[in-house]
Amino acid sequence: MKTKLLAVTAASGAVLLSTLALGGTAVASGSYPGHHDNKVSGRLNTLNNSGVTGDARVKVEGKKLEVDYTARHLAPNLPHAAHIHYGAQASHECPTVKDDANRDFRLNVAEGLPRYGPIAVSLTTSGDTSPASALAVDRFATAPKGTINYERTIKTSKDVARAIRNGEGVLVVHGVDYNNNGKYDFDGAGKSELNAALPAEATDPAVCGVLR
Numbered sequence: 692m693k694t695k696l697l698a699v700t701a702a703s704g705a706v707l708l709s710t711l712a713l714g715g716t717a718v719a720s721g722s723y724p725g726h727h728d729n730k731v732s733g734r735l736n737t738l739n740n741s742g743v744t745g746d747a748r749v750k751v752e753g754k755k756l757e758v759d760y761t762a763r764h765l766a767p768n769l770p771h772a773a774h775i776h777y778g779a780q781a782s783h784e785c786p787t788v789k790d791d792a793n794r795d796f797r798l799n800v801a802e803g804l805p806r807y808g809p810i811a812v813s814l815t816t817s818g819d820t821s822p823a824s825a826l827a828v829d830r831f832a833t834a835p836k837g838t839i840n841y842e843r844t845i846k847t848s849k850d851v852a853r854a855i856r857n858g859e860g861v862l863v864v865h866g867v868d869y870n871n872n873g874k875y876d877f878d879g880a881g882k883s884e885l886n887a888a889l890p891a892e893a894t895d896p897a898v899c900g901v902l903r
């Protein structure tokens with residue numbers, strides 16, 4: 692906390708100095724250093740050979756998150772659960788093939804937990820956005836033509852907002868149609884480790900990005 696305050700003070704000092712160097716002209720640039728601190732973003736990288744790519748941005752103001760992400764090459768017309776994951780115990784990273792603990796050549800949600808942590812925010816299209824909506828399949832974007840352009844302002848807790856602002860949030864979009872038959876079915880990869888009523892295809896992570 693103290694370091695942060697010092698850094699901000701130092702940055703403001705730099706602006707003041709450069710303003711003075713310009714001969715005292717007060718230039719209102721609209722991008723004073725403090726403003727950069729509340730925006731985090733990251734590239735979304737493919738998991739589970741899904742071929743999905745994208746990018747994400749979050750602007751944090753108090754407990755308010757302005758979230759927007761784009762993901763391409765998703766399984767089209769299927770609900771894609773999406774979350775911001777965060778855990779104090781997590782390493783705030785995306786999992787890699789090395790995290791395939793049971794060596795079934797898939798990364799499931801559980802195997803990624805040490806990296807990205809539990810679900811902190813559910814990126815639903817309407818209604819509740821808490822972890823309770825983690826698998827609210829009827830309220831997630833469905834990727835018409837394989838693309839999701841998501842935008843929503845969400846209120847979260849102080850702790851989660853602070854963690855995201857600090858670059859510790861990880862955005863994950865789920866849902867991989869392994870057998871390419873246009874639906875989530877048990878033939879693709881069996882049951883989900885999260886909910887035996889759901890196919891693993893519906894919950895396995897498709898793409899992941901750390902919001903730094």
Ligand SMILES: [Cu+2]
Nearest residue numbers: 773774810863
């Ligand atoms: Cu998730």
